[in-house]
Amino acid sequence: MRLEQLRHTTPLIHNITNYVAMNSMANILLALGASPAMVHAREEVAEFASIAHALTINIGTLSADWLEAMQQAARSATQHGKPWVFDPVAVGATQYRQQAGRLLIAERPSVIRGNASEILALAQQASTGRGVDSTAASDAARDAASELARATGAVVAVTGEIDLVTDGKRLARIHGGHPMMPRVTTLGCSLTGVVAAFIATSEDTFLATCAALACYAEAGRIAGAASSGPGSFSSAFLDALYQLDAGSLPPVEITHVE
Template sequence: MTTDLSQTATDLFERMRATNPLVQCITNYVAMNYAANVLLAAGASPAMVHTPEESGEFSSIASALTVNIGTLSPNWVDGMIAAAKSANDAGKPWVLDPVAHFATGYRRETVANLLKLRPTVIRGNASEIIALGGGQSAGQGVDSGDPVEQAEDAARTLAAAQNAIVAVTGEVDYVTNGTRSVRIAGGSDLMPKITAMGCALTTLVGAYVAIAPDQAFEATVAALTNFAVTGEIAAKTAQGPASFMTAFVDGLHNLDAGTFNTTARIEVL
């Protein structure tokens, strides 16, 4: 544990809960329900607003925006672009989750256009980040085929090029802004067996950067630590993926600052 950063993450955990930030979540059909419940349990307020007729207007109201490209259609892409532009105009932070962006030409084009709008944070698995950094990944669809440590160089390069925070999540998470980097341990091997877990994490990153946009690196670390700590605790009582889902959502709701701080495993590199 690194005391200073762990304490900062704990402070942000308490602040996020006290603030109850409104997070606009443009996410995929598979993830909507679970992501919304995760945000509610963690202490934030989700709004699943995606259509272009209102997404731009709403992102100027929300405290932060998260964009997940899991299930794309032209209407949804228009909503994503409108929301990201509006968030930028309003000075609101936004988070990009480039789900399987390398799988099809449509996904590659969509992510390229979203990257031009300069997300505050990019969160993905190792294969997604390696591919975004210009490397050759072993990903298959939405599943990562690469370990996190193999994505660290690509993450630093991408962070510097985009002037963004890049979070690579997996067995041990990695967060960088191109110069500062940390690893976060914890979680459970049951987490990859539950669909939408990573998508839900993206929305939680949005909640944290919403309350500390001037500390986007620390806020991202705090969000990932919240997940890692809760996952580690939930695994102690879970009998399998289904019971883990329940234990995890309950764990987010019941987590206190003392447990957050003492269980956090943050390594500054």
């Protein structure tokens, strides 16, 4: 089982993430069984990315210095054969974020994880002009994810009420989670770290990403049943991740899209 493998390995996950997410993400990775480190100085990111088992980059609270460090870290990870996950927070919201998205996609992430509108925004940038069909929200996200996966070579995960994962050939849907999850800040950002921990300790990036999302959804379902608001949910969610039994996870539904 991938979760047991992760817990046995305790992978070191190097995160360049936003200020809001740092504490929650570190707690979520520790609860799961990984070892988080937040390191962003240009003086050391490349060296640290070569030591860690995987890297995550999140543009939530961006600035010029950090963007430069993100590019250096991503390049070092790729050079040293370490997988990295890109989290394009609000990538369509400002011109600066669109530019950051382009620069980081060029560093070839292993996985891109975002919500539907972020994946749509990236796919439109990456597409050769044909554009993305957006007649229906979920179809649009699926088509955008497939197109983005093919254009970049990354596994693309679109998370929301139902999660989609695709490598351009296979498509998985992960059900579960809980309606309280969007009322707790940075659960999406933290999931990016969980994806990194799974792909760092598994050979098939697509299946490892699916396993990460399935674990998260299951912990969300358990926490939701045990809480009465976002405060008690946060606490119960960490406990659920810590106690998660790899044997009891629901199966992931995978289809072939080509």
